[in-house]
Amino acid sequence: MAVLEICKYPNPILKKKLSLVTNFNSNLKKIVQDMIETMHAYNGIGLAANQVGIDARIVVIDIKNEKNCPLALINPEITYFSKEKSRVEEGCLSFPGYFEKVYRSKTVKVTYFDLNGKKQEIVAEGLFSQAIQHEVDHINGITFVTRMAILKKIKFFLNYHLRKIKF
């Protein structure tokens, strides 16, 4: 087990659409263990593989009081987004210290493979749903800046370029 280094914005790997996992072997289990340890070490509630420099469609999530957690989702696909959305504050381990409001669907349905290569499906709500949407965006090369309203995006880029926030 190891705590891995987090890739921070503007590392180009955060823009990469990651590759499908095809081997459900001991190496995959080790990566997932390290990702969970890293997420816990940084007090995160979710982590995507590109955030630790790995090109593979792997997401880990750990939400307090959520029975399925800690959860590893391999090759996840969101198959349903509720039309009803919530305006929620979000942060990201690749943007330390930066928090902003974004809109996320209240409920999502996601299919994924577990560590044994077995296909699973879950329905997630609230913070669990928000975390899944944030992390599945990551493996598609999308960060939460993309999900911000235009004025929030401008605020983010101004802050970043004026170095008011440190990355």
Ligand code: CO
């Ligand atoms: Co993130």
